[in-house]
Amino acid sequence: MNKRLQITLDDIAKQLNVSKVTVSKALRGHPDISKETTQLVKKVAHELGYTPNYMARNLSSKRSNTIGVVVPKIAHFFFSAVIESIYDTAFHNNYEIILTASQENAAREIKHIESLLAMRVDGLIVSITQETRDHAIFEKVIKSGVPLIFMDRILDIQGTSSVAVNDREGTFHAIDHAIKLGYTKIGHLAGYPEINIGLNRFLGFEDAMKQYGLPINPDWVIYGGFGEEFGYSGFMKLYQSKNLPEFIFTVTYPVALGVYAAVEELGLKIPDDIDIMCFGNSDVNRFISPSLSCVNQPTDKLGKVSVELMIDQIKNIESFEPQHIVIPTDLIFRETCSKKKFDSYPKASSRP
Amino acid sequence: MNKRLQITLDDIAKQLNVSKVTVSKALRGHPDISKETTQLVKKVAHELGYTPNYMARNLSSKRSNTIGVVVPKIAHFFFSAVIESIYDTAFHNNYEIILTASQENAAREIKHIESLLAMRVDGLIVSITQETRDHAIFEKVIKSGVPLIFMDRILDIQGTSSVAVNDREGTFHAIDHAIKLGYTKIGHLAGYPEINIGLNRFLGFEDAMKQYGLPINPDWVIYGGFGEEFGYSGFMKLYQSKNLPEFIFTVTYPVALGVYAAVEELGLKIPDDIDIMCFGNSDVNRFISPSLSCVNQPTDKLGKVSVELMIDQIKNIESFEPQHIVIPTDLIFRETCSKKKFDSYPKASSRP
DNA sequence: GTGAAAGCGCTAACAG
DNA sequence: CTGTTAGCGCTTTCAC
Numbered sequence: 001m002n003k004r005l006q007i008t009l010d011d012i013a014k015q016l017n018v019s020k021v022t023v024s025k026a027l028r029g030h031p032d033i034s035k036e037t038t039q040l041v042k043k044v045a046h047e048l049g050y051t052p053n054y055m056a057r058n059l060s061s062k063r064s065n066t067i068g069v070v071v072p073k074i075a076h077f078f079f080s081a082v083i084e085s086i087y088d089t090a091f092h093n094n095y096e097i098i099l100t101a102s103q104e105n106a107a108r109e110i111k112h113i114e115s116l117l118a119m120r121v122d123g124l125i126v127s128i129t130q131e132t133r134d135h136a137i138f139e140k141v142i143k144s145g146v147p148l149i150f151m152d153r154i155l156d157i158q159g160t161s162s163v164a165v166n167d168r169e170g171t172f173h174a175i176d177h178a179i180k181l182g183y184t185k186i187g188h189l190a191g192y193p194e195i196n197i198g199l200n201r202f203l204g205f206e207d208a209m210k211q212y213g214l215p216i217n218p219d220w221v222i223y224g225g226f227g228e229e230f231g232y233s234g235f236m237k238l239y240q241s242k243n244l245p246e247f248i249f250t251v252t253y254p255v256a257l258g259v260y261a262a263v264e265e266l267g268l269k270i271p272d273d274i275d276i277m278c279f280g281n282s283d284v285n286r287f288i289s290p291s292l293s294c295v296n297q298p299t300d301k302l303g304k305v306s307v308e309l310m311i312d313q314i315k316n317i318e319s320f321e322p323q324h325i326v327i328p329t330d331l332i333f334r335e336t337c338s339k340k341k342f343d344s345y346p347k348a349s350s351r352p
Numbered sequence: 353m354n355k356r357l358q359i360t361l362d363d364i365a366k367q368l369n370v371s372k373v374t375v376s377k378a379l380r381g382h383p384d385i386s387k388e389t390t391q392l393v394k395k396v397a398h399e400l401g402y403t404p405n406y407m408a409r410n411l412s413s414k415r416s417n418t419i420g421v422v423v424p425k426i427a428h429f430f431f432s433a434v435i436e437s438i439y440d441t442a443f444h445n446n447y448e449i450i451l452t453a454s455q456e457n458a459a460r461e462i463k464h465i466e467s468l469l470a471m472r473v474d475g476l477i478v479s480i481t482q483e484t485r486d487h488a489i490f491e492k493v494i495k496s497g498v499p500l501i502f503m504d505r506i507l508d509i510q511g512t513s514s515v516a517v518n519d520r521e522g523t524f525h526a527i528d529h530a531i532k533l534g535y536t537k538i539g540h541l542a543g544y545p546e547i548n549i550g551l552n553r554f555l556g557f558e559d560a561m562k563q564y565g566l567p568i569n570p571d572w573v574i575y576g577g578f579g580e581e582f583g584y585s586g587f588m589k590l591y592q593s594k595n596l597p598e599f600i601f602t603v604t605y606p607v608a609l610g611v612y613a614a615v616e617e618l619g620l621k622i623p624d625d626i627d628i629m630c631f632g633n634s635d636v637n638r639f640i641s642p643s644l645s646c647v648n649q650p651t652d653k654l655g656k657v658s659v660e661l662m663i664d665q666i667k668n669i670e671s672f673e674p675q676h677i678v679i680p681t682d683l684i685f686r687e688t689c690s691k692k693k694f695d696s697y698p699k700a701s702s703r704p
Numbered sequence: 705g706t707g708a709a710a711g712c713g714c715t716a717a718c719a720g
Numbered sequence: 721c722t723g724t725t726a727g728c729g730c731t732t733t734c735a736c
Binding site: 360361405406408411413 | 728729730731732
């Protein structure tokens with residue numbers, strides 16, 4: 001910020017021989033001011049190259065028109081798509097977004113939230129890291145009176161809202177589909193059970209297995225992460241047990257990609273040696289070979305709903321009730337998990 | 353912001369019977385203040401749940417420790433990777449990032465830059481939209497004294513810096529490789545020539561063709577965009593001319609994906625009917641079938657260098673010289689553009 | 705080592 | 721319709 005380059009309301013006011021209050025109001029289109037004065041003020045402001053100072057404006061008005069966002073990762077199809085939607089929705093509602101990335105690091109998450117609080121955002125949307133266990137910082141947010149909405153990866157904390165997809169049902173439908181195809185030996189690379197998405201996706205898996213009276217082999221349920229590395233190491237672990245399931249459901253699409261990598265390295269074939277489906281769509285799913293069927297999360301809607309709910313809470317700050325919004329998912333079928341089991345195992349149908 | 357919940361310096365000061373100046377200094381670790389006082393102040397601040405108010409701090413100190421960023425798109429492998437790197441670098445240097453997305457819309461880009469200016473960011477990193485032609489807003493930034501760095505998609509404006517990859521050389525090497533494989537009929541889906549990346553990638557293509565004395569068939573050079581739709585429509589146009597090149601280089605990876613889609617729809621085969629390579633890596637390139645060779649842009653470095661250069665300019669605001677940094681690319685070879693031409697056209701080698 | 709005074713640029717509340 | 725008076729919460733001189 002160069003020292004003396006800044007044009008202020010006063011500069012405009014002096015030029016016009018009015019008070020800076022008049023200028024302030026005129027610039028904001030306040031009905032107090034006459035058409036002509038407003039026009040004149042705007043003209044001069046433009047000529048002088050006036051740029052309002054939001055820091056000053058916000059300090060004195062005690063609102064920032066800004067929503068803080070904390071996500072665990074940006075370069076991830078799901079998050080970047082949601083983020084894009086968050087920005088779009090905010091833009092159309094005249095809100096600014098201040099985005100931060102915790103990089104799956106709980107300590108960093110805390111720092112970012114503290115910064116955002118210090119920047120006096122009007123509200124906070126957060127998707128927690130995979131290692132977040134401590135609630136203290138969120139209690140602080142609540143105490144400070146800033147509306148807090150968890151998105152996708154949520155924490156069950158009194159006074160907060162949440163926007164998420166139906167992880168449990170979505171997973172149920174995927175497993176249900178696999179079972180109807182004839183699979184009975186089903187595994188699950190499951191993330192972390194401490195995070196809602198890990199837990200609920202596992203529960204959906206369990207629901208489906210129970211529904212069909214199929215046993216869950218504990219060796220086939222592996223925890224450990226939401227990323228590609230985990231998909232790779234998880235599958236390797238599965239393989240080393242010398243007893244592969246027929247079908248595997250992964251908690252995220254990067255985990256599935258890790259499986260693809262491991263499968264290729266091992267010289268196996270999808271879907272013949274191991275069939276697969278995952279939670280979450282991405283640009284890769286469609287192009288990968290074989291293309292990957294999945295549970296689709298409507299990222300646009302997640303972002304849009306989160307921001308709209310936030311704005312609603314900001315505007316009704318004294319009276320709003322926390323809400324828990326669940327957005328439905330749907331299945332996208334591609335090449336994986338699409339063949340009847342006997343198609344890939346013709347011998348099965350020749351049984352006496 | 354709830355009215356009476358805010359703890360201020362004064363609250364701490366009163367509690368301790370010192371002045372708010374002492375508290376302010378203590379909190380910032382100013383050497384003026386004695387060890388004991390500092391400790392005490394920090395303790396009380398913590399007990400009271402004090403959260404500094406950056407708006408007030410920035411207003412009075414006239415610095416924001418904040419860098420504004422404008423990108424054309426977030427949900428795009430290249431940008432989300434660069435953004436991630438920008439955030440990381442900023443975080444480690446104690447800067448905040450305020451990111452905005454222009455969505456390839458020039459009017460929106462202007463609005464975002466104006467907001468960022470009003471928020472008094474200390475510097476601005478921008479990657480222009482594919483339709484940006486007007487320089488006025490950037491002149492305004494320069495006049496306001498805020499350092500401006502263009503990243504990847506740059507504009508040649510006096511007083512601004514730039515960080516980009518060697519688009520021209522990178523493309524040259526890709527085409528060179530294709531020619532060495534035996535291709536002579538080479539096409540280019542080329543983006544927009546008005547944007548530096550479009551122009552320079554075309555020039556690299558031209559350089560290589562010239563170097564080998566190969567003619568450029570104007571029907572095989574198609575302009576129109578940087579996205580998947582353009583890849584699709586561009587290839588369709590190529591196909592309808594009834595005279596396909598053997599090899600095609602696309603200006604971005606989404607354009608290549610569009611080509612894949614068109615090729616599949618037409619029942620053609622890559623690389624036999626048409627071979628391909630693109631500028632820009634992504635998570636898809638590796639998994640797509642056939643896997644896509646490309647010119648790789650080091651996204652981490654782009655983000656890191658941009659932020660570091662920015663911080664350097666902010667810290668030397670009175671004396672900095674605009675810089676133009678070019679980051680080298682490398683080629684990543686996968687299944688496309690990897691077979692000698694006679695491998696795919698065995699008849700050619702059986703000529704008498 | 706500590707504090708009093710002044711002010712950053714703006715808006716809110718009230719008067720006229 | 722326009723202007724006056726008071727801050728918002730903090731940092732920056734500059735005295736003591």
